[in-house]
Amino acid sequence: MAYTKHIPKKRILCRELQFVLVLLLGWLAPHSLCAQRVSIGLYDTCSIQLLRVCPLSAGYKLLLNGKFVEVEKGTELNFSSRGRMLICERAGNEYEPCEHIALVHTDPNAQFELSLLRPQAETRTYDGNLSLFVDFGRIMCLNLVDQEAYIAGVALAEVGAKAKPELYKAQALLIRTYLMGNRAKHLEEGFNLCDQVHCQAYKGSASKYPYIRQATQQTAGMVVVDAEGNLITSVFHANCGGQTASARDVWMTETPYLQSVKDPYCRRSRGANWKKTVSLNDWKRFLQSKGVSTERINNTGYLYRSETREGMYELPGGIAVPFRDLREYFNLKSAWFNVAVDGGEVLLSGRGYGHGIGMCQEGAIRMAEEGKTAAEIINFYFRGARIVKQQ
Ligand SMILES: [Zn+2]
């Protein structure tokens, strides 16, 4: 789901702790009839040392060493670690150290605030429950949250608060499809998904914007599948620049519903164009690393212009290098760009932002503004895919 790929260090939980978490959180029951909950690893790229939690709803309880302790609304709880143990401090008093602490509420709409103090980060509001433990010297924070509340939260993090309902619906279908297909992604670390773009960006509750939850809720239970009925790879990106990329050109996998489509909707958006300069020497050095004999190419040989998105950067002598490799190496916004040479510099002028596969978010925002439905948006970017009620 990401523009950039971050692979976190694998952490393997001991079996007993996994067992406790499973018992406590019950999140390994995807087909249960009760409201679905998911467990999200918060601030997954941070080494959390100190944090503050404050219930915003009455009725929360702390679970410490098997005992429940009432926590009033507005109470500040500070958490730090000592070895493998968690220390919870409340109004200057410390509780007995615990391996695992949970903040629980029976109402999935109950909310708490979480502030990272070391390292510091903005305060965020979350729905549901919180589970804490220490793992390799960092405090792990897991948010056990109602699935639909999570989906609305991701929709907010991904497209902001100003989009049209049909866009939130389209986005929710893709977020849910991703969740269904990737519930086990962080299983070894003790949760379902992380809150980073490695999985799906999630910055807490969308409850401040009830219209987002209303829109995403209208797609509850629905996912996007391919012609065979399998969940699609529900990818999206910021801006395709006017033409999406095929999975074949970027990932080298033929996927019938991830073909390149011309997108007239995103061309006027902010992210549609970019420029970057690279030194000619660096350009040559990279091409050499790909087996190109640059001594046989003069400067005009590097020029490239295309009105359509292409998979390969073709050079004289029948040699070609994938645009995705150039994008990755030179950290370019997209893999669709023209190449010009000026003296010792290579001038790149590109279109779009992101890998370009699947739904173009800025194009989809515009489609919704023009009155297109969520189904029309999905069908435009994922040709031949179908929206179905989950089994
Ligand atoms: Zn992840």
Ligand SMILES: [Zn+2]
């Ligand atoms: Zn686009």
